[in-house]
Amino acid sequence: MVVEAEYGALETTTNAIEITNTACGETLDCLEAYDTEEATYFRFDSRDRADEYASSLEDAFVVNYIVMDFAGKDDAGREKQRWAMEALAGTWQDFEGTFPDR
Numbered sequence: 001m002v003v004e005a006e007y008g009a010l011e012t013t014t015n016a017i018e019i020t021n022t023a024c025g026e027t028l029d030c031l032e033a034y035d036t037e038e039a040t041y042f043r044f045d046s047r048d049r050a051d052e053y054a055s056s057l058e059d060a061f062v063v064n065y066i067v068m069d070f071a072g073k074d075d076a077g078r079e080k081q082r083w084a085m086e087a088l089a090g091t092w093q094d095f096e097g098t099f100p101d102r
Contacts, residue, residue: 013038013084014076028053038076038084039068061085061100 023033
């Protein structure tokens with residue numbers, strides 16, 4: 001849902017490719033993963049696990065169960081990455097955080 005804007009909104013992810021089979025497994029216990037031009041997205045089974053993983057990354061944004069990793073995604077542009085963060089945060093009514101000043 002987050003990486004495919006089927007609801008008529010502004011497209012905030014580009015060239016989404018599912019990478020769950022290669023990204024999630026014994027090393028990283030995520031449930032789902034997608035690579036886009038803006039970020040690599042990882043979905044976990046709990047908010048605590050998502051927070052834990054995000055804290056291990058140098059440049060990340062976390063909302064509930066989903067982590068956006070911006071490593072190696074500099075070509076996308078910070079504005080598009082900001083739109084992607086806002087779209088992810090907007091999928092939950094309870095988001096009260098701030099967006100990193102990347």
